[in-house]
Amino acid sequence: MTMPAVYIASASDVRAAVGRIRDRVRNLAEPRMYQTAVLLTLLTRSNGATGWQSWDSPPPGTAKRFGKADLINAMWQLFGTDTSALLRPGSKVEQGMDSPSRVLVDVFYGANNSAVTLVRKGPIAPHKTRNAAKLALDDPSWIWSSTAAMSAPPVVLAEYNPVNTLNQQNGIRCALPATAALAADPGDPGAVYAVPRPQCPNYRRVAGDDPKCALNSEVCGGQGDGAERAVTKPRLMVPPASGSAGHLVLPGTIEALVAQARRGNRKLPIGNDMSLLANWCFTNGSGTQDASRLTGLLGADGIRLLTSPA
Amino acid sequence: MTIQDELVGIPQAFRDFLDQRGLVYDQATQVDMLACALGSQFLLFAGPSGTGKSTAAQILADFLARKPRHLVIDARPAWTSSEDVVGQYSAFAKEYVKGPATDELLALSGTLLDQPPVIIIEEANLSPMEAYAGPVITTSSKVAFQQLVWPLHRQPAGSTPTPSDAVLGPWPRVFGTVNVDSTAEAPAPKVSGRACVVLLEPPTTDAAIKSTDAITPSPMTSSGPPPGAAPFRDPRAAWSGYLVAADTDRFGDALRPLLNTVAEHGGRGLNLVSPRDVQRCVVFMAWHVPLAGAAVAGGLLTATSDTESAENALLHFVLPGLSSEQFGRVVSPLLKAATPGGLLARRLTKLTAGGENLFGVSPDFWASLS
Numbered sequence: 001m002t003m004p005a006v007y008i009a010s011a012s013d014v015r016a017a018v019g020r021i022r023d024r025v026r027n028l029a030e031p032r033m034y035q036t037a038v039l040l041t042l043l044t045r046s047n048g049a050t051g052w053q054s055w056d057s058p059p060p061g062t063a064k065r066f067g068k069a070d071l072i073n074a075m076w077q078l079f080g081t082d083t084s085a086l087l088r089p090g091s092k093v094e095q096g097m098d099s100p101s102r103v104l105v106d107v108f109y110g111a112n113n114s115a116v117t118l119v120r121k122g123p124i125a126p127h128k129t130r131n132a133a134k135l136a137l138d139d140p141s142w143i144w145s146s147t148a149a150m151s152a153p154p155v156v157l158a159e160y161n162p163v164n165t166l167n168q169q170n171g172i173r174c175a176l177p178a179t180a181a182l183a184a185d186p187g188d189p190g191a192v193y194a195v196p197r198p199q200c201p202n203y204r205r206v207a208g209d210d211p212k213c214a215l216n217s218e219v220c221g222g223q224g225d226g227a228e229r230a231v232t233k234p235r236l237m238v239p240p241a242s243g244s245a246g247h248l249v250l251p252g253t254i255e256a257l258v259a260q261a262r263r264g265n266r267k268l269p270i271g272n273d274m275s276l277l278a279n280w281c282f283t284n285g286s287g288t289q290d291a292s293r294l295t296g297l298l299g300a301d302g303i304r305l306l307t308s309p310a
Numbered sequence: 311m312t313i314q315d316e317l318v319g320i321p322q323a324f325r326d327f328l329d330q331r332g333l334v335y336d337q338a339t340q341v342d343m344l345a346c347a348l349g350s351q352f353l354l355f356a357g358p359s360g361t362g363k364s365t366a367a368q369i370l371a372d373f374l375a376r377k378p379r380h381l382v383i384d385a386r387p388a389w390t391s392s393e394d395v396v397g398q399y400s401a402f403a404k405e406y407v408k409g410p411a412t413d414e415l416l417a418l419s420g421t422l423l424d425q426p427p428v429i430i431i432e433e434a435n436l437s438p439m440e441a442y443a444g445p446v447i448t449t450s451s452k453v454a455f456q457q458l459v460w461p462l463h464r465q466p467a468g469s470t471p472t473p474s475d476a477v478l479g480p481w482p483r484v485f486g487t488v489n490v491d492s493t494a495e496a497p498a499p500k501v502s503g504r505a506c507v508v509l510l511e512p513p514t515t516d517a518a519i520k521s522t523d524a525i526t527p528s529p530m531t532s533s534g535p536p537p538g539a540a541p542f543r544d545p546r547a548a549w550s551g552y553l554v555a556a557d558t559d560r561f562g563d564a565l566r567p568l569l570n571t572v573a574e575h576g577g578r579g580l581n582l583v584s585p586r587d588v589q590r591c592v593v594f595m596a597w598h599v600p601l602a603g604a605a606v607a608g609g610l611l612t613a614t615s616d617t618e619s620a621e622n623a624l625l626h627f628v629l630p631g632l633s634s635e636q637f638g639r640v641v642s643p644l645l646k647a648a649t650p651g652g653l654l655a656r657r658l659t660k661l662t663a664g665g666e667n668l669f670g671v672s673p674d675f676w677a678s679l680s
Contacts, residue, residue, distance in 0.1 A: 004316070004317070004551060005316075005317055005541060005547050005548035005551045005596070005597065005600060006316050006317070006540055006541040006543070006547055006548075006551075007316055008316065271553070271554030271555060271556060272554050272555055274554070275550075275551075275554040288316070288540050288541075288543075290543070290544070290547035290550060290551065291547065291550035291551045291553065291554045292544045292546055292547050292550040294550070294554060295546070295549075295550040295553050295554065296550075300553055300558075303553050303554055303556075304556065307554065307556070308556070309555060309556035309557070310555075
C-alpha cells in the first residue's frame, strides 16, 4: 500500500473532506469538547498555553493567561486561508462578507446545523458584531461549486462566537490552584481534581442562585438561571498557584475532553480529512499538498488522540 | 480518482532520467537513493573510487532541484574552519574577503526561495567536515530543518555590503562524497551520526558496459521543473502522511527485530542506537515504503516489504555509527538475519568480504571501505 506523501488535491476533495468532518463532529456526544481538545492541543504545543505534563512531576510555577481569543487564533492557524482558496471570486458570499482577503472555515462550529461557518477578521460593515457567514456545502459561492451563481441563496450573516468551554460556570476551568491540590494529596494530585464539582469541598450551594466556588466566588457548575447543573464539566484548567491569572492545562486533559466528546465510542474526524483541509488552507489551495501542516500543529500524540484512521 | 498519488510515477521517472543519461544503478539502489534524498537533508555518498558517488549526488540533485539551486563545493585538504569555505571579514583591509563558495552561497540564499537548494561537497572528507562545514553539522542534528544558516561575519550592520549570514532554504540538502583511503580519514562520528550514509558498490560488468551510453547523453532541453521536484520538500512529509492515516506502527514493528539483533550482539546497555537514529530510520522508511511499492506496481521491482525498508534504514543510519568492536560483533548476525538478496545483505557481504580474506573481519563500517 502506498500513501500519498505528497499529492495534488482538487476543490472537490476539500468539499468531501469538509463534509466528512462535519458528519463525524455532528455525531459526537459533545462537539464543543472535541473542538476544545483540538485547540488546547495546538495551544499547549505552540506555547500558547502552559501544560502540566505529568502528575509525577511538580506543576510549572507560572502559567500563560489565555482565553477565547487565543482559541480563535488557534482556529485561524488550523483553518485560516486566503479567501480565494474557498470562495469563488466575486461570489455572493464573498461580496456579502465585504470581500475579505482571508477567511477562517470553522468546520467544528455549529455541527448540528447544515451550514458551515466562514469567518473574517473584523465585523462586516455596516454591522458591528457580525463577522461570519453561514453557508451550506452546496452553496454556489464555494470554490468547489459547479452550480450557477445566479441561484445563490441570500447570504446569512452571524456573529462568530465559538466554543466557550473555558469558563468555570459550565466549562473546564477550576479555581483550585495546583499547589493546593498537591498539598492536599502529594501522591496523587490528580485525584483531587477528579472529584466532580458538586462534591468539591469548595462548592457552595446558594439558595435561589447558581452554586459558587468558595475560592473565587464565581459560579461553578451552574446553569446561569439560579440552578445547579446535574452534570458538570471535568476540572481541567487550573491556576498554578493562588492569585495567578494564568491557567495550567492539567495532565490528561486532551484524553478527558476526547472521552467526553466521544461517549459511546463515537468516531472522531478522519486524520486524512483534517490534514487535507489544514494543508489546503495553509497553502491557500495551490500546489502540492502533504500532511506536515497538521502533524506540525498537533504533534504525533495529538494526531493519535484527535483523529480516527478512517 | 481525484487525489493523485504523486509518488506512483517517481521511480519510473527516475529510471527514465537515469536511462537518458546512460547511468546504471540497480533498481533497488535507485529506490533507495531516492528515499535517502527525500527523507534526509545531509547525505554522505561513500564507496571506493569508481562507484559513482559524485555521479549519484549530481544526478539526484538534477532530478530533484533546478540547476540554479545547485552549488558544488570542491573540498580541499587542510581546511580547518568555515572561513576557508565562505571567507571572512578582514579588519586590516576593512572589507569582506571572500572564500571559494561565498558568492554561490549568497546566490542560493537570495533567489528561488520556494525551491530547496542542494549543496554538493566533493571529496568532503579531504578535511574534517566538522571543522569547515560546522553549520551543516550543527544544523543536521535535527531530523529536519527548514533553513540552514551559514554565518559569514559578525561585523556591525553597514560595515560591509556582505550580509552576516547565508540563509539557505527551504529544506536544503547537503550531499557529500566520501572516499575513505590512505589520504582521507573516515568522517568523525559526530558527522556520520548526523548523516544518511549511502554506500555504493562498484558496478557489474554489464552495468559498466551499459554506462558507455553516458558518453553521449541526450541533450537536456526541458525547461520545466525537474521530474522529482514535487515531493522534494520537508523530509517529514511522508511520515506525516502515515501519521494522519494512523499507520506509523508498521515502521517500528519492522525495525524492532533488527535493532534487537544489533543490541543483543553489539552489547546491551550501550548507546548503540539513539532516539535520533530511530527517528531518522522511520522518516527514511516512510519514503522508502511507498517508493518501493510504486516500483513494484510499475514492474520495476518484483517484491518489497517493510523489513527491507528497515534493513536499508539500518544501513544508512545505524551501522556507520557503530564502533569497530560493535561493528565486528553485529555484522555476522545481521547478515544472517538480512533478507537474502536485499540491499543490506549485499552491502554487508561486500563490506566483510575483503577484510575476511586478508585481515579477518573488517574493523568497522568505514575501515571496511578503505
